[in-house]
Amino acid sequence: MAINIPELRQKFSNPGIAELDLIARYASLPEDERRGRMFDAFAETGLPGRRVEGWRWTDVEAAAARLDGTVAPVVVPALSQPHDATVFALSPTELETPEQLPDGILVHRRDVVPALAEAENIPMAALAGSLCQYKDNAASIVIEITAPLSAPVYVNWVGQSADTNFSRLAIVVRSGASLDLVESYCGGASLSSTLVELKLEDNADVRRSLFHAGDAHEIMTATALVELAANARFVQTILSLGSLLSRFETRIGHTGTGSNATLNAAYLCGADRHCDITTFVRHGAPSCVTRQMTKGAVLAGGRGVFQGKFLVPRTIGQFTDADMQHQALLLEKGAEVFAKPELEIYADDVECAHGNTSGALDDEQLFYMRQRGIPLSRARALLTEAFVSEALASASPAVRDALHDTAREFLSEMHG
Amino acid sequence: MPVMLELKDLIASVGDDEPKTILNGLSLNVPFGEVHAIMGPNGAGKSTLSYVLTGRHGYDVLSGKALLDGDDLLEMDPEARAAAGLFLSFQYPVEIPGVPVMTFVRTAMNAQRAVRGEPEISAPDFIKQARLVANELKLTPDMLMRPLNVGFSGGEKKRLEIFQMRMLEPRFAILDETDSGLDIDALRTVAEGVNVLRDEKRGMLVITHYQRLLDYIKPDKVHVLSAGRIITSGGPELALRLEKEGYDGIVGEAA
Ligand SMILES: Nc1ncnc2c1ncn2[C@@H]1O[C@H](COP(=O)(O)OP(=O)(O)O)[C@@H](O)[C@H]1O
Ligand SMILES: [Mg+2]
Numbered sequence: 001m002a003i004n005i006p007e008l009r010q011k012f013s014n015p016g017i018a019e020l021d022l023i024a025r026y027a028s029l030p031e032d033e034r035r036g037r038m039f040d041a042f043a044e045t046g047l048p049g050r051r052v053e054g055w056r057w058t059d060v061e062a063a064a065a066r067l068d069g070t071v072a073p074v075v076v077p078a079l080s081q082p083h084d085a086t087v088f089a090l091s092p093t094e095l096e097t098p099e100q101l102p103d104g105i106l107v108h109r110r111d112v113v114p115a116l117a118e119a120e121n122i123p124m125a126a127l128a129g130s131l132c133q134y135k136d137n138a139a140s141i142v143i144e145i146t147a148p149l150s151a152p153v154y155v156n157w158v159g160q161s162a163d164t165n166f167s168r169l170a171i172v173v174r175s176g177a178s179l180d181l182v183e184s185y186c187g188g189a190s191l192s193s194t195l196v197e198l199k200l201e202d203n204a205d206v207r208r209s210l211f212h213a214g215d216a217h218e219i220m221t222a223t224a225l226v227e228l229a230a231n232a233r234f235v236q237t238i239l240s241l242g243s244l245l246s247r248f249e250t251r252i253g254h255t256g257t258g259s260n261a262t263l264n265a266a267y268l269c270g271a272d273r274h275c276d277i278t279t280f281v282r283h284g285a286p287s288c289v290t291r292q293m294t295k296g297a298v299l300a301g302g303r304g305v306f307q308g309k310f311l312v313p314r315t316i317g318q319f320t321d322a323d324m325q326h327q328a329l330l331l332e333k334g335a336e337v338f339a340k341p342e343l344e345i346y347a348d349d350v351e352c353a354h355g356n357t358s359g360a361l362d363d364e365q366l367f368y369m370r371q372r373g374i375p376l377s378r379a380r381a382l383l384t385e386a387f388v389s390e391a392l393a394s395a396s397p398a399v400r401d402a403l404h405d406t407a408r409e410f411l412s413e414m415h416g
Numbered sequence: 417m418p419v420m421l422e423l424k425d426l427i428a429s430v431g432d433d434e435p436k437t438i439l440n441g442l443s444l445n446v447p448f449g450e451v452h453a454i455m456g457p458n459g460a461g462k463s464t465l466s467y468v469l470t471g472r473h474g475y476d477v478l479s480g481k482a483l484l485d486g487d488d489l490l491e492m493d494p495e496a497r498a499a500a501g502l503f504l505s506f507q508y509p510v511e512i513p514g515v516p517v518m519t520f521v522r523t524a525m526n527a528q529r530a531v532r533g534e535p536e537i538s539a540p541d542f543i544k545q546a547r548l549v550a551n552e553l554k555l556t557p558d559m560l561m562r563p564l565n566v567g568f569s570g571g572e573k574k575r576l577e578i579f580q581m582r583m584l585e586p587r588f589a590i591l592d593e594t595d596s597g598l599d600i601d602a603l604r605t606v607a608e609g610v611n612v613l614r615d616e617k618r619g620m621l622v623i624t625h626y627q628r629l630l631d632y633i634k635p636d637k638v639h640v641l642s643a644g645r646i647i648t649s650g651g652p653e654l655a656l657r658l659e660k661e662g663y664d665g666i667v668g669e670a671a
Contacts, residue, residue, distance in 0.1 A: 363473060368510040371470050371500035372524035373531070382523065386514020386563075415454065 003027040011043035018064035018191065019046050025164065029133050034113045034344070041120035048123045057305045058276040060124070060343040063219050063245040067190050073243075075159065076213040078184035079399045084151040085182075088162040091158045091167045092189075094134055104147030104177065107172075114170070114197075122249060124221040127266040128195040131166040143171040145177045149323045152180040152398045157222075159188020168195040171300075174347030175229075178205035180396050185212040185222055187243065196224045200232035202256060208236045209396040211403065214243025216272040216318035221247045229247030230285070235396040236266035239403045241410060242273030242302065249278040254288035258350065263292040266391040268410050276305035283312045283320040283347075295391040297384045297411075300334035309342040310352060317347035328358035329387055331380065373404075381411035417447035420619040421588055426480035428468045437475065438464040440644035442480070449616035453655060454623045456641035463507050464618050465641070466592045471497055484588055484663055489669045498524075499531035501587030502551045505577040505594045507623075512564040517576065518546060520564045529586065536633045547627075549582045553609050570597035578609040585613065588620045595629035607632030627659035642667045 008023045011016055015023065026039050049061030081087055086105060089096040097107050116129045133139060143153075159165045164187070173179050185194070200206055214220055220243055228234055237247050252261050257295045269273040281290050296304040306326045311317075328337040341354045361383050369379035385408050392403045426442040430433035438461045446452050457461055467475045469482055471494040482489045489497055512520060526536045537545075550560055553575050565573050574594050581589055583593070591610065595603055610633050622633055630638075630652065638654040639646045640663075648654070648666060658666060 090498065174631075187509050198443065279611075289570055341475060364510050367494060368496035368506065369524075371498055371504050372520070372584065373495050373505075373528035374524050375495050376493070378523065382515055382520075383512070386512075389514060 007045070011040060012046050012204075015046060016061065016065055018067065021164070025131055028100045029131070030137075031137070032113045034115045035130050037229070038083045038116055038120060038126045040125040042130060043114075044124050044137070045123045052123065052279070054278065055243060055308065056188070058245060058247050058274070059063065060219060060221070060245060062372065064191060065078060066188065066246075067219065068217060071217045073159065073187045073190060073218040074215040074235040075188040076186040076215075078156045078186050079211050079402050081154050081181060081182070082152065082398055085154050085398065086151065086155040087156065089156045089158050090167055090169060092132075092167050093292055095169070097343070102149065102151070104145060104149050105153070106142060106144040106146065108142040108207040109134070109136075110140045110142065111137050114137040115262070119223070119225050119251065122194045122223055122251075123226070124247070124249075125195050125223040128166045128168050128223065130193070131164075132168040132181060140168060140170060140273070145179045147173065148176070148178040149180065151181055151311035152396055154182045154184070156184045156186070157194055158162045159186075159192060163190060166193035166194070168197075169381045170197040172199045173201060173204040175201040177201075178201045179207070180398065181206060181208045182396055182399050183208070183210045185210065185214070185289070187214040187218050187220070189220075190218060192218075192220045194220075194222045196222070198224060200226070200228050200234060202230045202258075203232065204229070205233045206235070207394075207396050208234070209399050210236070210238045210248065211399070212238070212243075212246060212248070213239050213241040214246060216244050218243040219245040221249065224248075224250045226261075228252065228254050228256065228259035228288070230258055232259045233254065233262070235262040235394050236264065237392060238277065239338060239395075239406065240267045240275045240277070240394060241406075242267060242275035243276045244272065247276035247305075249277060250280070252279070252281040252290070254281070254283050254285050254290070257285050258287050259285065260289045261291070262394055263290065264391045264394045265294045266388040266407065267294075267304050268296045268298045268388065268407060269296070269304050270300060271301030274303045274305070276307070278305070278307040280309045281311070283317040283322065283328075285316060287319040288321075290324075292324040293391050295388045296326075296328040296337060297331055297388055298328065298335035298337055300332040303336040304328055304338070306337075306339040306341070308340075309344065310354075311351065312343075312345040312347050312350055314346040317345075318349050320347060320350040320352060322350070322352045324354040326356045326386070329384060330358060330360055331384065417449055417616075419445045420448045420450075420485055421446040421621070422481065424481040426468065426482060427478045427479060428464065428480075429476050430464060430474060432474055436609045437478070439468060442641070444639060444646055445618045446621060448619060450636040451614060451620040451622060451633060451634035452532070453638045454621055454641050455625065455638060455655060455658055457667070458625070460641045461644045462641055463592055466504050466507075466590045468622065469497075469590060470494055470502060480642060487576050495527070498530070498616050499528045503581050503584060503586030503589045505574075505581060505589065505591040507592040507596070509565050509573040509577055511521040511566045513566050515564055516562060517560045517564050518543075521580055524580070524585060548585065549579055553579050553582070554605055555579055571599065574598055575602065575606060578606050582609055582612065588618065588619045589613065590623065592623045593625060594622075595624055603629065627655045630655050640666060646660065
């Protein structure tokens with residue numbers, strides 16, 4: 001075997017048990033220069049922990065050490081899908097594709113491992129990139145959208161074992177094409193990292209709606225790298241109920257004039273659930289728009305994290321219009337929320353704003369509702385649902401009601 | 417008539433950090449079927465009384481009794497008091513963003529019914545009744561779809577309070593300055609809405625600063641509240657006297 005495990009271990013400082021497993025897994029895959037680069041990039045931090053920039057509040061290293069491999073994580077049901085939807089199931093070894101693809105959707109299987117460019121500096125993305133390997137020697141899968149689609153496309157990320165789960169998917173949306181994309185992340189692996197690379201060409205239109213729920217034995221990170229060409233429109237909506245540790249990291253690059261991004265997310269964390277919403281938006285072209293609204297509600301023992309950054313370079317970032325809002329509700333004592341909104345602006349003719357609040361439900365509102373006979377727990381659920389629903393309004397019509405129902409169900413189980 | 421609301425020597429304080437005694441031995445009986453008015457200067461404790469009776473957090477009863485039809489209100493959660501038939505029309509109605517009026521009222525109605533062991537109201541019945549009542553109160557169907565009290569004018573909020581009262585059909589209603597901020601037409605509309613609920617099984621406390629409302633909602637009795645206690649009581653003529661002479665005279669006389 002060409003890959004030398006002891007040599008690999010040298011690249012990590014003090015590898016833990018989980019990291020040793022990852023090294024062994026890497027060594028079992030076909031050797032490839034790009035794969036090697038990504039794994040080296042991952043090795044620089046290993047599983048990221050509190051000392052790694054951007055991972056202070058989402059400590060994968062510590063959580064991995066607490067993982068109890070004997071407990072198989074629970075698979076949560078995915079969102080229901082309309083009969084005309086195109087449904088893909090993506091497991092760590094295969095993209096299950098419908099026999100007949102509608103016009104406008106092509107699936108390409110490639111045997112080259114694609115490079116990751118500067119996103120290598122996201123350790124979990126580098127990990128997914130280096131450990132993704134589909135069967136029949138396919139190293140990468142690309143879904144190509146060539147026309148405006150009339151029905152939604154579902155990608156259900158399926159965990160296969162109590163072990164680990166790494167997959168990578170590229171989606172290219174051609175000029176003028178449109179895609180209503182629904183992704184369910186519903187657990188099933190102790191440690192998973194997924195990577196989606198989305199490329200929107202000029203005037204492409206993508207609505208991406210994500211749902212995640214996982215149990216208290218599951219670490220999951222989902223990274224999306226999104227490139228928006230001129231006048232592309234991208235609307236993303238996430239509902240996450242968290243897991244032992246979960247993180248949705250989205251990097252948006254506005255690369256063509258006049259592109260438009262909406263980034264909405266709602267996290268609802270009960271006891272022993274952690275959810276991290278991290279975004280980075282680079283306004284690398286003039287006159288681009290970003291609207292971001294993240295809402296969170298956290299119960300005792302739950303933890304929410306929001307990290308958002310807008311980078312607006314000089315000259316090319318001129319006429320940027322960007323707004324970032326994060327609002328969290330701490331529903332009980334012992335709920336935790338950490339937030340870091342950042343604007344880094346070098347262009348001078350821009351409109352950029354951000355807001356960040358966290359607090360409890362309003363006592364006056366609660367009393368008013370109870371005076372009308374609404375029990376405290378129901379009053380809290382109603383107010384919380386109303387609070388988060390703003391962030392879910394942008395979801396695909398195919399799943400919008402289901403997301404609201406999921407949020408309502410979660411909240412109806414919380415106690416006064 | 418037997419007593420419906422019985423308040424005896426209520427002493428209550430307000431505030432969590434530095435409690436301040438506001439009600440100073442308040443006693444009052446409202447028999448079944450009667451409407452009593454409570455008048456008094458600003459700061460007398462009128463709203464405090466309404467919050468004490470409905471169980472708002474931070475309003476602590478140090479001693480005394482408050483019974484509704486024999487049931488001890490002070491032992492119950494706010495929602496249980498509501499289910500027992502107690503309703504407060506708030507002096508300052510609270511905005512509930514994201515919860516439409518219809519959703520809110522139906523949730524409240526069914527929650528109360530559940531406690532009383534009654535079946536839920538069906539959606540069509542609810543909508544029918546809501547339309548009818550809204551129409552009487554000159555509220556448009558569009559208003560009922562909007563989040564409760566959000567973006568409503570002062571007068572609209574007061575009409576929405578009466579809308580809720582009419583829908584919930586409480587046994588005992590407290591109206592806390594429902595007349596403030598209403599023009600004369602709105603005042604008449606609101607009063608008519610209130611009068612519909614007057615019958616021998618119900619009772620009402622109408623808190624007001626001015627006599628005007630009492631031209632439309634005729635009280636059986638008028639009480640003057642000052643410095644946390646009832647200092648004098650009388651018939652409707654007492655309200656007229658207050659209007660003419662002001663509070664200073666009567667408060668001074670009683671002291
Ligand atoms: N939450 C509170 N904290 C402290 N003092 C209060 C509070 N609410 C009312 N008070 C005081 O109690 C007194 C009575 O107030 P209130 O009952 O609102 O009077 P009214 O309704 O008769 O005008 C006033 O002096 C007021 O300042
Ligand atoms: Mg008052």
